[in-house]
Amino acid sequence: MSQQQETADDTRYEPLLSVRNLTVEFETDRGRLRAIDGIDFDVQRGETVCIVGESGSGKTVTAETITKLIPMPPGQITSGEVFLDGRDLVPLSERDLRAIRGARIAHVFQNPEDALNHCFTVGWQIREAIQTHDDVGDTAARERAITLLDQVGIPDAATRYDDYPHEFSGGMKQRVVIAMALAATPDLLIADEPTTALDVTIQAQLLDLFDSLQQEYGMAILLITHDLGVAAELADRMVVLYAGKVMERGSVYDVFDRPAHPYTQALFDCLPGRGWALRTIEGRLPDLYHPPAGCRFASRCEYARAECSTGDQPPLYDVGNGQAASCVYYGPDGDPAALRNDRPGGDADG
Ligand SMILES: Nc1ncnc2c1ncn2[C@@H]1O[C@H](COP(=O)(O)OP(=O)(O)OP(=O)(O)O)[C@@H](O)[C@H]1O
Numbered sequence: 001m002s003q004q005q006e007t008a009d010d011t012r013y014e015p016l017l018s019v020r021n022l023t024v025e026f027e028t029d030r031g032r033l034r035a036i037d038g039i040d041f042d043v044q045r046g047e048t049v050c051i052v053g054e055s056g057s058g059k060t061v062t063a064e065t066i067t068k069l070i071p072m073p074p075g076q077i078t079s080g081e082v083f084l085d086g087r088d089l090v091p092l093s094e095r096d097l098r099a100i101r102g103a104r105i106a107h108v109f110q111n112p113e114d115a116l117n118h119c120f121t122v123g124w125q126i127r128e129a130i131q132t133h134d135d136v137g138d139t140a141a142r143e144r145a146i147t148l149l150d151q152v153g154i155p156d157a158a159t160r161y162d163d164y165p166h167e168f169s170g171g172m173k174q175r176v177v178i179a180m181a182l183a184a185t186p187d188l189l190i191a192d193e194p195t196t197a198l199d200v201t202i203q204a205q206l207l208d209l210f211d212s213l214q215q216e217y218g219m220a221i222l223l224i225t226h227d228l229g230v231a232a233e234l235a236d237r238m239v240v241l242y243a244g245k246v247m248e249r250g251s252v253y254d255v256f257d258r259p260a261h262p263y264t265q266a267l268f269d270c271l272p273g274r275g276w277a278l279r280t281i282e283g284r285l286p287d288l289y290h291p292p293a294g295c296r297f298a299s300r301c302e303y304a305r306a307e308c309s310t311g312d313q314p315p316l317y318d319v320g321n322g323q324a325a326s327c328v329y330y331g332p333d334g335d336p337a338a339l340r341n342d343r344p345g346g347d348a349d350g
Pocket residue numbers: 026027028033034035053054055056057058059060061062071074075226288
C-alpha cells in the first residue's frame with residue numbers, strides 16, 4: 001500500500017484475494033458431501049475479513065481450499081476460482097502452491113502443535129522459514145528470527161531462540177507459529193480459530209497481537225472464528241457462512257448494527273447482551289449430502305415462506321453500503337421490514 005505511482009494497470013484497487021463461485025466436495029463412504037457451495041468473497045490488501053458460522057458450516061474448508069491444503073482426494077474443487085492478485089491459484093501445481101504458501105499466504109491453525117516440529121529448536125524452525133523464502137545467510141536469518149520472536153511477544157527472545165517447542169506454553173507456542181508465519185512477510189495471513197485452544201486471557205493477548213502485527217506489517221488477515229466477539233473486535237468485514245453457503249457479507253459495523261439475514265440475526269441473538277439472552281437457534285444444519293432446495297436456513301428460519309424452500313439459495317441481494325444478504329426478503333418482492341420487527345432492541349443499539 002506504500003506505492004504512490006499510478007499506472008494504467010494499477011492493481012491497488014483489485015482485491016488481494018478474490019474467491020469466486022468456489023465449490024468443494026468430499027467423496028466419502030456415505031456418498032458425496034458438498035462442504036462449500038458457490039462461495040464468493042474478497043479480501044482487500046491490509047484488511048481483516050472474518051468468516052463466521054456454526055460448526056460444520058464450511059469455514060475451515062474455505063480457508064484451506066485457498067492454497068489447496070485440503071486433502072485431494074477425498075476433497076475436490078468442483079467449481080470456482082481463487083484469485084490472488086488476479087491470478088487463479090486453483091490450476092496451480094503443488095510445487096507452485098508451495099512457493100505461494102508462506103511467501104504470499106501464510107496459515108496459522110488452531111493447534112500450534114501441528115505447525116511445530118518437536119525435534120528442532122524454535123529458532124531453527126523460524127530460521128528455516130526465513131531461508132526458504134529469502135536468500136539470507138545464517139547470521140542474518142538468526143537475527144531476523146530473534147527480532148520476530150521479540151515482535152510476537154516472546155520475552156528474552158535471544159535466549160528462547162535455542163529452546164524446543166515443549167519448553168513453551170500453549171500461548172507462547174502459538175506466538176512462535178505466528179512468528180514463523182511472518183517470516184516471509186506474507187500479504188495474507190489465514191488464521192483458523194487461532195486462539196480457540198488457549199485460555200481466555202491468552203486469547204485476548206493473541207488477538208491484540210494480530211492487531212498490532214497487522215499495523216506493523218500491513219498484511220491482510222482472513223480470520224476464521226465461531227466467536228462473534230472476536231469478529232467484532234478484529235474484523236473490517238465479515239462473511240457469514242451457513243451449510244456451505246454465504247448467507248451475508250458486509251462491513252463489520254453494518255452487519256453488527258443491522259444484521260440483515262435471519263440467520264445472522266439469530267446468531268446475534270445468541271450473543272450475551274444482545275436480543276434475547278441465551279437464546280439458541282433451534283434445529284440443526286441441513287444434510288450436506290442431500291442439501292434442501294431453496295435457502296439452506298429455511299427449515300430453522302422463523303420468517304420462512306413457501307418460496308424459501310424451492311429453487312436455489314437466493315442470490316446475495318444488496319442491502320446497501322456493500323452489505324448483501326442471501327434472503328428473498330431483500331429480493332424484488334420482499335419486504336425486509338418484516339424481518340426485524342419482533343427483535344427486542346434489535347435496531348436501537350449499536
Ligand atoms: N476430509 C474431509 N472428508 C469428508 N468431509 C469433510 C472433510 N473435511 C471437512 N468435511 C466436511 O465438510 C463440512 C464443513 O467442514 P468444516 O471443517 O469446513 O466446518 P467448520 O465451519 O470449519 O466447522 P468447525 O467450526 O467445527 O471448525 C463438514 O460437514 C465436514 O464434515
